[in-house]
Structure formats: structure tokens, C-alpha cells
Amino acid sequence: MKPDLFTSPDYYNLDDLLNDEHKMVREATRSWVKKELSPIIEDAAQKSEFPKVLLKGLAEIGAFGPYIPEEYGGAGLDQISYGIMMQEIERGDSGIRSTASVQSSLVMYPIYAYGSEKQKKKYLPKLASGELIGCFGLTEPDFGSNPSGMLSNFKDEGNHYLLNGAKLWISNAPFADIAIVWAKNEEGRIHGLIVERGMEGFSTPETHNKWSLRASATGELIFNNVKIPKENLLPNKNGLGAPLGCLDSARYGIAWGAIGAAMDCYDTALRYAKERIQFGKPIAVKQLQQKKLAEMITEITKAQLLAWRLGSLRNEGKATSAQISMAKRNNVEMALKIAREARQVLGAMGITGEYSIMRHMMNLESVVTYEGTHDIHLLITGLDITGHSAF
Ligand code: TGC
Ligand code: FAD
Numbered sequence: 001m002k003p004d005l006f007t008s009p010d011y012y013n014l015d016d017l018l019n020d021e022h023k024m025v026r027e028a029t030r031s032w033v034k035k036e037l038s039p040i041i042e043d044a045a046q047k048s049e050f051p052k053v054l055l056k057g058l059a060e061i062g063a064f065g066p067y068i069p070e071e072y073g074g075a076g077l078d079q080i081s082y083g084i085m086m087q088e089i090e091r092g093d094s095g096i097r098s099t100a101s102v103q104s105s106l107v108m109y110p111i112y113a114y115g116s117e118k119q120k121k122k123y124l125p126k127l128a129s130g131e132l133i134g135c136f137g138l139t140e141p142d143f144g145s146n147p148s149g150m151l152s153n154f155k156d157e158g159n160h161y162l163l164n165g166a167k168l169w170i171s172n173a174p175f176a177d178i179a180i181v182w183a184k185n186e187e188g189r190i191h192g193l194i195v196e197r198g199m200e201g202f203s204t205p206e207t208h209n210k211w212s213l214r215a216s217a218t219g220e221l222i223f224n225n226v227k228i229p230k231e232n233l234l235p236n237k238n239g240l241g242a243p244l245g246c247l248d249s250a251r252y253g254i255a256w257g258a259i260g261a262a263m264d265c266y267d268t269a270l271r272y273a274k275e276r277i278q279f280g281k282p283i284a285v286k287q288l289q290q291k292k293l294a295e296m297i298t299e300i301t302k303a304q305l306l307a308w309r310l311g312s313l314r315n316e317g318k319a320t321s322a323q324i325s326m327a328k329r330n331n332v333e334m335a336l337k338i339a340r341e342a343r344q345v346l347g348a349m350g351i352t353g354e355y356s357i358m359r360h361m362m363n364l365e366s367v368v369t370y371e372g373t374h375d376i377h378l379l380i381t382g383l384d385i386t387g388h389s390a391f
Contacts (some may be wrong), residue, residue, distance in 0.1 A: 003356055006091065006267055007244055011301045017308055018080070025062075025081040029088035032061050037092040042221055042353045043244075045093070048210070050217040054096060060132030063089060063100040065108045072112060072120055073128030079314040082308055083256035093356075095216030102171050103127060105250035106133030110180050113245065114237040119194065125177065125272075135176035137167035137195075137221045138243050141362040145376050146391070148240050152183035154193065154228065161228040164194065166220060169370070173219030174206040180234075181221060182243045186230035192234035192242055201226040209349070214359075250325050252314060253373050255327035256307045258367060259300060260362045261317035262335035265342035268298040268355055272346050276353030283345070292341045299338060303331045314360070322384035329377035336364040 008030070015023070031050035035056050044051040058064060066082040068074025075081075082104075090097035108127050111119055126132040143149040152165025165183055173179070179195045195202055201224040206217060237245070270293055273284035284287045310327045313319035343350035350357055370372050376391075383389050 004034045005243070005271065006034070006264060009263055009266060009297055009300060009363075010304075011297050012305065013306050014308060017248060018051045018084075021077070022080050022084055025066075025077065026084045026088060029061055029063070029085050029371045030091075033088055033191065034093040036149050037089075038098060040358070041093045041096070042359065045095070045214040045359050048208075048214045049147055050099075050172075050215060052175070055099075055130045055133065056325050058089075058096070058100055059128065059278075061085070063157050064103045064130055065112075065124065065128045066104060068108050068112055068124060068128065068192060073125035074112075075106070075128075079252070080308065080311040082242075082253060083311045086253040086257040087102075087260040087263075089260065089272055089309075090257035091304075092266045092353045093215055093359065094261055094367050095213040097253075097260070098213065098216045099133075100170050101250045101253050103134055105253060106136035107178070107180050109249050110136075110234060110242070110246050111194070112337055114192060114234040114242055116235050116348055118231070119234070123194070125274070128274065132177040133172060133175060134178045134180060135170050135172040135221070136243075136246070137170050137181040138177050139167060139169050141166060141168045145373060147182070147243065148190075150182065150184060150190070152181065153185070154183050154191075154225065155186055158226075161193070163195065163223045163226040166222050168220050169207065170197045170204075170221050171213075171221055171370075172220055174217040176204070179204075179221055180246075180310065181223070185221075189238050190240055190325065193228050194232040195221070195223070195226065195228060195235070196232075197228050199228070212362045212364075214362070244321070248370055249323050251328040252310065252319070254367060254371055255303075255310060255324070255331045258328075258331040258335040258364070259303050259307060261300065261364060261367075262296070262300050262331075262338040265335075265357050265360055266300060268294070268357055269293060269342035270377060271297070271346040272349070272355075276347075289345060292345055296338045296341060299334045301332050306330060320384075321378055325372065325377040325380040329374055329381075332368045336361070336368055338366055 062075035065074035066077045070076040154161040154163040181193045181195050191391045203222045276283050343357045
């Protein structure tokens with residue numbers, strides 16, 4: 001892979017809207033990505049291996065629980081710093097951002113928001129330091145967009161719960177130490193349970209042959225009469241709103257993360273267009289290439305402003321789930337379109353691992369599907385503005 005020459009576009013001086021802490025977080029994350037992630041990511045993706053070597057660094061830069069309070073081991077940062085961190089990590093690779101998103105928003109957040117004090121003290125500091133890695137099991141083979149139909153269930157057996165069922169498409173499952181699993185009790189009410197690797201009847205087979213998110217490990221969670229200690233149930237929230245509340249936080253991170261992937265594709269295409277000579281001139285002088293590049297920076301700028309405003313609303317506790325859906329949907333589609341256009345600017349070179357564009361494009365095919373598909377987020381906006389559910 002070519003050396004990482006990334007220069008961040010900031011066409012509307014977004015920097016003026018950031019405080020010193022935001023800029024510090026960005027510089028620290030950006031330089032970690034350049035130094036540690038960029039040099040190894042293409043090889044990991046080609047080999048379809050999750051680069052575990054990055055876990056320690058992710059913990060050190062504060063990417064595990066950026067907004068979780070420091071008393072539980074988190075970085076205690078605001079929502080804009082969290083978003084910027086996701087942007088910079090996804091600038092490197094969506095799969096590595098996935099690992100950070102899952103650990104922070106889908107594992108640490110539910111323990112922090114719905115867990116007992118004992119659970120918070122037991123798990124959060126170790127998750128923040130990367131000593132424990134977690135995963136989040138909501139999706140099932142027959143229930144993806146419609147998780148309320150889930151079949152995973154647990155029974156009260158007196159001194160423990162007995163968990164049965166299966167989850168599919170679970171990021172980090174093959175190596176996670178713990179799983180936050182959503183399952184129904186005997187009354188059909190959804191609860192979160194902390195399932196630990198090593199519990200009898202719990203297995204996590206890996207899903208192979210993905211063309212997307214190849215540097216992220218994906219797998220199943222299978223529960224065959226797993227005895228779950230009663231103290232592992234998250235006590236403070238139940239119902240579908242509990243897992244969906246975690247998704248709000250992860251979807252918000254993706255709205256920023258996708259900008260990172262788009263910025264990397266744009267920056268690569270711009271540099272290539274200035275250097276690549278055809279018909280005796282750089283292709284950057286051609287109107288057709290300028291149209292592609294000008295549209296890319298326009299869309300990136302709009303997405304940056306959307307994400308920044310959403311972050312400000314979240315800092316004030318005012319962002320709605322529907323606003324988050326709009327930003328996730330818009331920004332991922334924007335990134336996917338830019339990846340496709342940028343690939344064309346590079347011609348044949350665009351399909352090789354010498355450049356990051358094709359990897360971003362393939363990764364974004366998962367990002368546009370997970371955490372709620374492109375269609376589902378549109379329907380969430382539709383419901384919000386009309387009052388009618390079209391699911
Ligand atoms: P509905 O009746 O609308 O809602 C049920 C209850 O949930 C509440 N609620 C929310 N609460 C918090 N945040 C949200 N975003 C919420 N949306 C809804 C709602 O108020 C209600 O509460 P209550 O108290 O009245 O019971 O539920 P529905 O069954 O009609 O479904 C709605 C729908 C389709 C929007 C929802 O099911 C959905 O979002 N589906 C998409 C599923 C999804 O996103 N799965 C993601 C799995 S995890 C993942 O992909 C991780 S990838 C990680 C990575 O690698 O980065
Ligand atoms: P389906 O729900 O079967 O949808 C198929 C198609 O139908 C889609 O185009 C969808 O938009 C459309 N559709 C569905 N319902 C409607 C409707 N009402 N109206 C119109 N169109 C509709 N899940 C987890 O729980 N944890 C994870 O860590 C996780 N990681 C993932 C990692 C990867 C790499 C991938 C690819 C997925 C991951 N997922 C995870 C699962 C992801 O959240 C689901 O794939 C997603 O929610 C969609 O579910 P589905 O794939 O079953 O598609």
C-alpha cells in the first residue's frame with residue numbers, strides 16, 4: 001500500500017467550530033491512525049484477519065468509551081470528540097471503527113446506562129483498557145430489521161437463567177470476552193444479559209468469506225441451555241427501547257465515521273488527479289474529473305456540518321433518534337457514492353490494494369446495512385414527519 005499522505009479537507013473552516021479538546025483528540029487519533037493503522041490495514045483486509053495488535057492502541061487513545069465517565073475508566077469526553085474520534089478511525093478503516101463503536105456504544109454504554117453499580121465497576125474499567133473485548137447480539141437469522149420478533153429467550157430457573165437461541169452477524173463475536181445479548185423472558189419482554197466466554201453451551205463460530213469489513217471479525221453467538229447467573233441481567237431498562245437506545249449512540253458515531261472514509265477517498269482521488277498525466281496533462285484539468293472532485297467536497301462539507309450540529313444537539317441532550325437516523329443514512333450514502341466516484345478517478349489503479357479506496361467502498365457496503373439499513377432509516381424519517389409507520 002502507498003504511504004499514508006492523508007490531508008484532511010476542511011472547506012468551510014469547521015475547525016472554527018471546534019474547541020481545543022476536540023482538536024487535540026483529532027490530532028492524537030489521526031497520528032495514531034497514520035502510524036499504527038495505515039501501515040498494516042491493507043494486509044489485514046487482504047488476509048481477512050482482524051489486526052488484534054491494534055486493540056492496545058485503541059484503548060490508549062481513548063477509543064473504548066470516549067464519553068463514558070472517567071470514574072469507570074472512560075475518557076469522559078463530549079459527543080463531538082467521540083464523533084471526531086470515529087471519523088479519524090474510519091478514515092483508516094470502517095472495520096476498526098466498528099470494533100471501537102461496538103466496544104463503546106454497544107457494550108460499555110448498555111452496562112453504563114442500564115447496569116447495576118456492581119456490573120459497572122466489574123466490567124467498565126476492563127473494557128476501557130481493552131483487557132476485555134465485548135460484542136452485541138441483537139440480530140438473529142430470521143430477525144434483522146425487525147428485532148422485536150427475536151426468538152432468543154431465557155427462563156428463570158430459580159438460582160440462574162437458562163438462555164437459548166442464536167444471533168448472527170455479530171461484530172467481534174469470534175474473539176470477544178463478553179457479549180451483551182438481547183433475549184426475551186417468559187413474558188416475552190426483551191432484556192439484556194451479560195454472557196461470558198467459557199460459559200457452558202455458549203459458542204461463537206466465525207462467519208467467513210466476507211467481501212466487506214474483511215479486517216473485522218464477524219460471527220455467530222449460539223446459546224444452548226447456557227446458565228446465566230442472575231447478577232448478569234442488566235436491571236435498569238428493558239423492552240426493545242433498551243437495545244435501540246444503544247444503537248442511537250453507535251449510529252451517531254457512524255454518521256461521523258463515514259465522513260472519515262469519504263475524506264480519505266476524496267483526498268486520494270484529488271492527489272491522484274493532480275499527478276496522473278493523460279493526453280499530455282494532469283487529469284485534474286479535465287472538467288469531468290473536476291465535476292467528480294467538486295461534488296465530493298461539497299457532499300463532505302454538508303455531511304460535516306450535519307454531524308457537527310447533531311453532536312452539538314447530543315451534547316445538550318436534545319438530539320432525537322430520528323435526527324440520528326437522518327445523519328447515519330445521509331452520511332453513509334454520501335461516503336459510498338464518493339468511494340465509487342473516487343475509484344473511477346484512479347482508473348485501473350483504483351481497484352488495487354495500493355490505494356485505500358476499494359477497501360473503503362467494500363466496507364461501506366456493510367456500514368450502509370448494519371445499525372439499521374438505508375431503507376429502515378428512511379422509514380424512520382418517514383414515520384417522524386408523517387406520523388405513519390410504514391415498516
Ligand atoms: P417500535 O415500536 O417503533 O419501538 C419499540 C420501542 O423502542 C423505542 N424506540 C427507541 N428507543 C431508543 N432509541 C431508538 N432509536 C428507538 N426507536 C424506537 C420506542 O419508543 C418503543 O418504546 P416503548 O417504550 O413504547 O416500547 O419498534 P418496531 O418493532 O416498530 O421497530 C422499529 C425499528 C424498525 C425502527 C427498529 O426495530 C429498528 O431500528 N430496526 C433496525 C435494527 C437494527 O438497527 N439493528 C442493528 C443491530 S446491531 C448492529 O448492526 C451492529 S453493527 C456494529 C458495528 O460493527 O459497528
Ligand atoms: P433484512 O432485515 O432481512 O433486510 C433485507 C432487505 O429488506 C434490506 O434491504 C432492508 O432494508 C429491506 N427491508 C426490511 N424491512 C423492510 C421494510 N419494513 N420496508 C422496506 N424494506 C425493508 N447485528 C448485531 O446485532 N450486532 C452486530 O455486531 C452486527 N454486526 C454486523 C456486522 C456486519 C459486517 C454486518 C453486515 C451486519 C451486522 N449486524 C450486526 C447485522 C445488521 O444489523 C443487520 O444485517 C441489519 O440490521 C439488517 O438485517 P438483515 O441483514 O437481516 O436484513
